[in-house]
Amino acid sequence: MSLLEIRDLKVHFPIRRGVVVDRTIGHVRAVDGVSLSVERGRTYGLVGESGCGKTTLGRAVLRLNEITHGEVRFDGRDLAGLDPESMRRERANLQMVFQDPLGSLNPRQNIGSILLEGLQTHGIGGPSEEEAEGLGRRQRRARTAQDQRRRVVAALERVGLSAKALQRYPHEFSGGQRQRIGIARALVLEPDLIICDEPVSALDVSIQAQVLNLLEELQEELGLTYLVIAHDLAVVRHVSDVVGVMYLGSLVEEATGDELYGTPAHPYTRSLMSAVPVPDPTVEDTRERILLAGDLPSPADPPPGCRFHTRCPWRQEERCDTERPELRPLHGVQGSGTHRVACHYAEQILSGQLRPSADQAERIVRGAG
Numbered sequence: 001m002s003l004l005e006i007r008d009l010k011v012h013f014p015i016r017r018g019v020v021v022d023r024t025i026g027h028v029r030a031v032d033g034v035s036l037s038v039e040r041g042r043t044y045g046l047v048g049e050s051g052c053g054k055t056t057l058g059r060a061v062l063r064l065n066e067i068t069h070g071e072v073r074f075d076g077r078d079l080a081g082l083d084p085e086s087m088r089r090e091r092a093n094l095q096m097v098f099q100d101p102l103g104s105l106n107p108r109q110n111i112g113s114i115l116l117e118g119l120q121t122h123g124i125g126g127p128s129e130e131e132a133e134g135l136g137r138r139q140r141r142a143r144t145a146q147d148q149r150r151r152v153v154a155a156l157e158r159v160g161l162s163a164k165a166l167q168r169y170p171h172e173f174s175g176g177q178r179q180r181i182g183i184a185r186a187l188v189l190e191p192d193l194i195i196c197d198e199p200v201s202a203l204d205v206s207i208q209a210q211v212l213n214l215l216e217e218l219q220e221e222l223g224l225t226y227l228v229i230a231h232d233l234a235v236v237r238h239v240s241d242v243v244g245v246m247y248l249g250s251l252v253e254e255a256t257g258d259e260l261y262g263t264p265a266h267p268y269t270r271s272l273m274s275a276v277p278v279p280d281p282t283v284e285d286t287r288e289r290i291l292l293a294g295d296l297p298s299p300a301d302p303p304p305g306c307r308f309h310t311r312c313p314w315r316q317e318e319r320c321d322t323e324r325p326e327l328r329p330l331h332g333v334q335g336s337g338t339h340r341v342a343c344h345y346a347e348q349i350l351s352g353q354l355r356p357s358a359d360q361a362e363r364i365v366r367g368a369g
């Protein structure tokens, strides 16, 4: 069963102007109709270039961004409809790990109090109601403090740190250790879902794999569910069961990692893949390179029809310019049946039946380019 189910999610930010009277003159459509679901105990990787709306989507799930339209169902409950107090209680189950561990950890708080904060906010830890009955107020407080400290130390140990970290401050740790602390801060609340927003992009490549492996180990041990947001395809592939590719506020393709990397069907996914270097320099790179024309359009004024048509080498006038493609199953390709794509012509492009338009053909280069 899906733990997280997002239906037709839209997050539009108003663009305001005016000195005397505040007027809304338009909207940034950061997320514009995304549906996806994340199975319990699995990892959904969301990938796309900067500005496509990945972070906004993650923040909207936690209601850190206001939801303009759509549903966010978490374990069957619609978060979009919750009042602030119910949402606050729900937050212990939905945690976020941020890109920049230093920026997200208060430099003036030691690690112990950073990790305790969530427990105190959510009133987690302490004697059970039954046990508390026979205790005085001071004893109860002491037992709660003891139990919360035990939880904090357990979370630190799970991420490979120890109680020695409690009295130290964020700047005393390396980047990788700080990200471990960020993960421990999420874990201490025993959440079901963790949204990891660019969890390793601020780290050295040599440290990235360690942190990704830790996330995987924790998932196995604790049955965690992850939504991992990253611009780096390699990172997403490493950890994800299902990968979704976002472009200008929409999902353009979704498949298992193997399907997506083996048979990228959407022209945008193909261009993203073709930009990833082949890891072995002794292997000749004979793949097609797709150099996209033009810049990413503004999400305040997205193109009509297929959002990608202004940059697509396979664009077919009329239909692509006017008709917005739905995310639909990809036909004629062997696989798990979960491969979905939002392109009118994906099958014809994959089979080579449809050629790039003449003015775009030179933008597809064979070999190292």
Ligand SMILES: Nc1ncnc2c1ncn2[C@@H]1O[C@H](COP(=O)(O)OP(=O)(O)OP(=O)(O)O)[C@@H](O)[C@H]1O
Binding pocket: 013, 028, 029, 030, 048, 049, 050, 051, 052, 053, 054, 055, 056, 057, 231, 299
């Ligand atoms: N609070 C906000 N007000 C107005 N526009 C916003 C706000 N937050 C994000 N945006 C805009 O929404 C779009 C999507 O931004 P978002 O940060 O979600 O993208 P992203 O794919 O996560 O990129 P990055 O990896 O650079 O964070 C961008 O055009 C961004 O400028």
